[in-house]
Amino acid sequence: MSRHIFVTGGVVSSLGKGLTSASIGMLLERRGLTVRMQKLDPYLNVDPGTMSPYQHGEVYVLDDGSETDLDLGHYERFTSGTLNRHSNYTTGQIYLSVIEKERRGEYLGHTVQVVPHITDEIKASILSLATPDVDVVITEIGGTVGDIEGLPFLEAIRQIPLDIGKENVMFIHLTLVPYLKAAREAKTKPTQHSVQQLRGIGIQPDILIVRTERPIGREHTDKIALFCNVEKKAVIEEVDKEFSIYEVPIGLIEHGLDELICQKLHLNAGPLKMDDYRQLVHRIRNPRNEVTIAVVGKYIEHRDAYKSIYESLDHAGFAHSTQINVKRIEAEELERQEPELLLKGIDGLLIPGGFGMRGIEGKIQAIQFAREAEIPFFGVCLGMQCAVIEFARHVLGLADANSSEFSSDTPHAVICLLEGQKGIRYKGGTMRLGAQPCVLTPGTRTATAYNATEISERHRHRYEFNPDYRKQFSDAGMTIAGTSPDGGLVEIVELATHPWFVAVQYHPEFKSQPHNAHPLFKGFIEAALKRRLQRGSSIMTGTVQSE
Numbered sequence: 105m106s107r108h109i110f111v112t113g114g115v116v117s118s119l120g121k122g123l124t125s126a127s128i129g130m131l132l133e134r135r136g137l138t139v140r141m142q143k144l145d146p147y148l149n150v151d152p153g154t155m156s157p158y159q160h161g162e163v164y165v166l167d168d169g170s171e172t173d174l175d176l177g178h179y180e181r182f183t184s185g186t187l188n189r190h191s192n193y194t195t196g197q198i199y200l201s202v203i204e205k206e207r208r209g210e211y212l213g214h215t216v217q218v219v220p221h222i223t224d225e226i227k228a229s230i231l232s233l234a235t236p237d238v239d240v241v242i243t244e245i246g247g248t249v250g251d252i253e254g255l256p257f258l259e260a261i262r263q264i265p266l267d268i269g270k271e272n273v274m275f276i277h278l279t280l281v282p283y284l285k286a287a288r289e290a291k292t293k294p295t296q297h298s299v300q301q302l303r304g305i306g307i308q309p310d311i312l313i314v315r316t317e318r319p320i321g322r323e324h325t326d327k328i329a330l331f332c333n334v335e336k337k338a339v340i341e342e343v344d345k346e347f348s349i350y351e352v353p354i355g356l357i358e359h360g361l362d363e364l365i366c367q368k369l370h371l372n373a374g375p376l377k378m379d380d381y382r383q384l385v386h387r388i389r390n391p392r393n394e395v396t397i398a399v400v401g402k403y404i405e406h407r408d409a410y411k412s413i414y415e416s417l418d419h420a421g422f423a424h425s426t427q428i429n430v431k432r433i434e435a436e437e438l439e440r441q442e443p444e445l446l447l448k449g450i451d452g453l454l455i456p457g458g459f460g461m462r463g464i465e466g467k468i469q470a471i472q473f474a475r476e477a478e479i480p481f482f483g484v485c486l487g488m489q490c491a492v493i494e495f496a497r498h499v500l501g502l503a504d505a506n507s508s509e510f511s512s513d514t515p516h517a518v519i520c521l522l523e524g525q526k527g528i529r530y531k532g533g534t535m536r537l538g539a540q541p542c543v544l545t546p547g548t549r550t551a552t553a554y555n556a557t558e559i560s561e562r563h564r565h566r567y568e569f570n571p572d573y574r575k576q577f578s579d580a581g582m583t584i585a586g587t588s589p590d591g592g593l594v595e596i597v598e599l600a601t602h603p604w605f606v607a608v609q610y611h612p613e614f615k616s617q618p619h620n621a622h623p624l625f626k627g628f629i630e631a632a633l634k635r636r637l638q639r640g641s642s643i644m645t646g647t648v649q650s651e
């Protein structure tokens with residue numbers, strides 16, 4: 105029978121609940137268990153696909169085309185279990201399903217209520233992951249205890265031990281212990297209040313993970329244990345990591361978290377195998393080189409808007425023992441200032457995905473600068489579309505070339521609406537989404553990087569490279585390096601005469617892992633490093649850190 109771990113959060117949001125849940129998943133997998141990860145989001149949107157990155161951060165896309173919360177990115181980077189549309193439910197989806205059932209008459213004769221109908225629907229979505237091959241389902245509840253909209257989710261998970269036996273369920277609660285400078289003391293009261301609130305709902309946490317900026321020591325964790333009715337050894341401090349989020353699992357092992365979980369849930373687990381992971385963390389802490397990569401985007405001040413892009417750059421850095429210094433540049437800045445000034449000293453330029461025309465001209469100027477100055481360039485989705493527009497305008501001489509997303513009357517719509525998108529009216533979940541096969545052109549930089557002829561990558565877009573212009577581009581030196589298997593859709597372009605200029609219509613950042621960097625990110629960072637070494641002064645001079 106599958107066991108269930110529920111991860112809740114209290115005191116404040118942004119505690120890194122997703123990261124901690126993913127780390128727990130990793131530790132259990134590395135003890136030989138089969139784990140499934142799930143996130144329940146209390147907001148009313150059916151999925152985050154229609155939300156602004158300012159509101160929500162990145163929309164993370166799965167193979168099956170689900171548009172999900174960015175925490176699922178952490179899950180895929182830390183664990184290996186399959187994720188699909190059942191891995192992320194929102195209040196919107198739960199209510200939609202219940203209301204559709206009500207309309208079909210499935211509750212005939214009954215008043216449809218939050219308890220039991222909504223809570224039953226939530227429980228069903230959790231229990232659906234507990235298939236016979238799964239040892240542990242880890243379900244993270246979004247938001248913070250005390251939020252009105254989170255209540256049905258907490259009520260549902262409160263009921264689960266009654267349904268499947270309390271020996272099969274475990275509650276882990278994450279809180280914050282702030283350090284008050286004026287009092288020169290760490291404060292446990294917010295944690296006490298948060299656990300009181302949770303116990304008021306009927307949930308007694310088995311383990312408390314307290315996030316802190318600096319170590320708080322046994323005295324404080326023992327006090328928390330006493331006031332929160334939790335065993336002393338089950339109060340674990342998780343101190344901010346100095347170098348990288350990938351150190352989180354190591355910190356949790358030091359406090360014996362994996363063993364605590366295995367004992368409490370009577371899991372028949374093997375020994376923890378972390379040697380290769382410890383080596384990775386050692387590499388992360390001891391880079392030999394560094395490069396500076398400019399990321400030019402529209403939501404650049406929001407740290408989570410391009411989450412997987414930044415993580416993938418880091419993964420490629422780990423592969424080359426190179427520290428990645430990201431220079432985040434607001435695209436509109438490039439419309440006000442010379443690209444030479446803003447992009448001075450960079451070793452590579454990356455333009456990520458996006459929607460809408462704000463900042464497009466700045467992105468195009470940045471790409472022109474990178475193409476002409478032979479700076480490694482990587483375009484992702486909208487970044488690829490901008491590279492195509494730039495090439496059309498400045499190499500093919502089609503001065504007004506544009507995407508029909510940004511200009512409906514351009515004489516040269518080198519990027520145009522996908523055929524299948526033309527009749528679409530509903531905005532939610534209707535883009536070209538999820539894993540699509542792509543055939544690579546032999547001999548291209550991309551084919552060499554992947555060392556494959558056919559690949560599968562995840563998509564999220566409505567526009568495409570206009571096939572009418574293919575010949576013009578190829579003749580002028582922009583190689584079509586990958587297409588859909590029927591040859592109809594251009595998925596990858598590159599420039600053979602440039603040191604490294606690759607742009608893809610899909611999102612490679614959704615398939616990169618810390619120990620398995622994506623081949624294109626790896627190739628991009630290798631090219632950036634080469635440029636840096638040619639210019640001299642890439643070797644790190646800082647002190648070497650041991651793990």
Ligand code: GLN
Pocket residue numbers: 456457458459460484485486487489509564565566567568
């Ligand atoms: N806005 C573009 C399109 O819909 C690019 C999308 C993206 O970058 N994800 O095609």
